[in-house]
Amino acid sequence: MRLIASDIDGTILGHDGKISTRTIDAFAAAADAGVEIVFVTGRPPRWLEPIREQIGHTGTVICSNGAVSYDLGAEKVLSSHVISWETVSQVRDVILALAPKARFALESLTGLHVEDGFLGGRIPAGSLNVVPAVLGPDIADGGIVKMLAVLHTGSADEFLAAVAPGVASLIAVTHSAPDLALLEMGPLGVNKAVTLARYAAARGIDAADVVAFGDMPNDLEMLAWAGAGYAMASGHPQALAAAALTAPSFEDDGVAQVIESRLSALRRA
Structure with missing residues (x-):
């Protein structure tokens, strides 16, 4: 050891x-x-x-x-390792086609940028030190290292099973949320x-x-x-x-x- x-x-x-x-x-x-x-x-x-x-x-x-x-x-x-805005945009489109109620956030080297509707439900806003934002390509300037997607119903296992086949060729997707349908996505590979x-x-x-x-x-x-x-x-x-x-x-x-x-x-x- x-x-x-x-x-x-x-x-x-x-x-x-x-x-x-x-x-x-x-x-x-x-x-x-x-x-x-x-x-x-x-x-x-x-x-x-x-x-x-x-x-x-x-x-x-x-x-x-x-x-x-x-x-x-x-x-x-x-x-x-960073994710390009082009990849973020493609992944977002795929997930929304499969789960229209999904909401997104981007973790960059400068902070967590969340769109309207991401927080709430079971995510405690006060603990995350977030920056409300309209997600756009300017965030990529800060180096996007993680993309997050949430559904405020269901489980992470269910959400992952539903979207992984559609995004697995674009981005690494996983989760670490025992009680929340929250997916974590990072640079492929x-x-x-x-x-x-x-x-x-x-x-x-x-x-x-x-x-x-x-x-x-x-x-x-x-x-x-x-x-x-x-x-x-x-x-x-x-x-x-x-x-x-x-x-x-x-x-x-x-x-x-x-x-x-x-x-x-x-x-x-």
Whole structure:
């Protein structure tokens, strides 16, 4: 175990915005043992306070499902993959033909731009620090790294099944929403695993030496790529099917339990 790659929401962070003391201590012990830590999340760079403030992480975070690598300590984008406005427009047309009530938002390197009707229902506007906007090609000047589509009824699984066949050749589409029909779309060919693999390779770390944790469909590729990919027992069925290993549930500090066990094994070796 040379590198731990962990998702954030639903894996180490609860709906209350808290990371358990046991989990914080486990990451600290791993770092003290010389294990590199990287967080790999669907969150954008502007929304990483929990791991900076609670864990004290100041290294790299792979954000926006792999579209952005971010130096949290320096608050600096290290690299990014962007979506063209032409692709956004094509994808929007396809989704609206299949789901006319869908509403959209664009995450750029300068903020989250939402169209009228995107917020409301089950999305808490106050927590997102959004910029209301008419979505247009000028937003691409800020570097679009994620496209979001929401329906205020139904589930993310249902929404994904309905639109994925129509957009899969244009854009990477997934979701990480357990209770909301919210789709996350990024540059074609980019996902958490692709960017994590590059990060590890740059440090001379093979997939076999990576322990990864995740709980939702946006973690599938990462869990399959890592030498030890752990889906949370409390996670989505697709994540559990994709991973070779299962960690105890989030509620039982599953990530901490696995890290503790693996560190103990390293000490005995």
